[in-house]
Amino acid sequence: MPEEKKLLAKTLINRIESADHLNLVHNTMIPVTKSFLPPIQEYDAFLARIWSNEWLTNRGELVKELEDKLKSYLNVSNILITNNGTIPLQIALKLLGGGGEIITTPFSYVATTAAIVWEHCTPVFVDIHPDYLTIDETKIEAAITSKTTCILATHVFGNPCHIEAIEAIANKHGLKVIYDAAHCFGVTYKRKSIFEYGDISTCSFHATKLFHTGEGGAIFCRDQALRHAIYYSHNFGHNGPLDFFGLGINGKISELQAAMGLAVLPHMEEILEGRKQVVGYYDQHLDFTDVKKLSIRDGATWNYSYYPVLFPSEEILLNVLERLNKADIFPRRYFYPSLNTIEYTHGMEMPVSEETSKRILCLPLFKGLEEKNLFTISNIISSWN
Numbered sequence: 001m002p003e004e005k006k007l008l009a010k011t012l013i014n015r016i017e018s019a020d021h022l023n024l025v026h027n028t029m030i031p032v033t034k035s036f037l038p039p040i041q042e043y044d045a046f047l048a049r050i051w052s053n054e055w056l057t058n059r060g061e062l063v064k065e066l067e068d069k070l071k072s073y074l075n076v077s078n079i080l081i082t083n084n085g086t087i088p089l090q091i092a093l094k095l096l097g098g099g100g101e102i103i104t105t106p107f108s109y110v111a112t113t114a115a116i117v118w119e120h121c122t123p124v125f126v127d128i129h130p131d132y133l134t135i136d137e138t139k140i141e142a143a144i145t146s147k148t149t150c151i152l153a154t155h156v157f158g159n160p161c162h163i164e165a166i167e168a169i170a171n172k173h174g175l176k177v178i179y180d181a182a183h184c185f186g187v188t189y190k191r192k193s194i195f196e197y198g199d200i201s202t203c204s205f206h207a208t209k210l211f212h213t214g215e216g217g218a219i220f221c222r223d224q225a226l227r228h229a230i231y232y233s234h235n236f237g238h239n240g241p242l243d244f245f246g247l248g249i250n251g252k253i254s255e256l257q258a259a260m261g262l263a264v265l266p267h268m269e270e271i272l273e274g275r276k277q278v279v280g281y282y283d284q285h286l287d288f289t290d291v292k293k294l295s296i297r298d299g300a301t302w303n304y305s306y307y308p309v310l311f312p313s314e315e316i317l318l319n320v321l322e323r324l325n326k327a328d329i330f331p332r333r334y335f336y337p338s339l340n341t342i343e344y345t346h347g348m349e350m351p352v353s354e355e356t357s358k359r360i361l362c363l364p365l366f367k368g369l370e371e372k373n374l375f376t377i378s379n380i381i382s383s384w385n
């Protein structure tokens, strides 16, 4: 196999690894992230309740308990938890998108854009800010047309968008704001949970995310009428067994997933502390002369969710990546490619996002990443030239 194909094969394994690392990753391999697994007895105790209740899904006791606990942990006015972090985007776009044009970021996970197209809306990309990597608020107004219905922006890597500017633009033009806050578990902005901003805000509890339920997610909305529509939308539209409020889909999370969430949640402090240490190590030991790190927006408390670094060129990135891979270290090219270049999005040019996507690498970051590995990673990155 040519070297490039081998690299690709390894990257593919790396992609799958995040959801299934126990089966695929051998001991010495350092993946970009590792799912936190709670002590199995603690998970078992929640499973025992499921067995005794003989209740597996449809908003059982554990789902409601997890919602209550998350509501107070996150300090949010409301939360509805769901079976993943993509269905909340689809529900939000179904309810607010009206099949129109959605102003969105090209620098996010593909789910952000795919949800727009899936809901028969049209993504209209606006380029990103080169330091914050969130949508460039100064370029939004030029992209608004009579067909625009929403702004769907991602707080990428847990870094808030320019929320005030986006809100002002939305108010001026009568648009709705949806935030893909998949990376934002625990992030606050101006002393409020980040999930309290926008008409609808969404989160992912996927195994690779900071807090997880294996698969899972959440949707946040402060408007009561809209919240009601979200609620019935995620449960087939039901109003009782024989009656319907309207159209719906299945966005329900099961008791089995809630059990994982209930077992993980009490460990958040140690998860965050472990990640903070890794971030601290990188901050101290990487050479930032030519390699750039993410700028976190003022007013935000960040959650140590990702450690992206920007190299001077894609060539240098690929070179460093190869050396890291040879040392059995597998960072991820989050997010590559820029979403405006995907075949179903009609290729608008987004120079900052395209350039960023080619040069950005997310370094391994998880609780328990050992110092000897951090040393190797930092050395390889800091000695690219």
Ligand SMILES: *Cc1c(COP(=O)(O)O)cnc(C)c1O
Pocket: 084, 085, 086, 087, 108, 109, 111, 112, 154, 180, 182, 183, 203, 204, 205, 206, 215, 216, 217
């Ligand atoms: C993970 C992620 C999603 C999708 O969440 P799932 O729970 O995997 O469906 C959406 N948007 C962003 C930015 C993500 O990182």
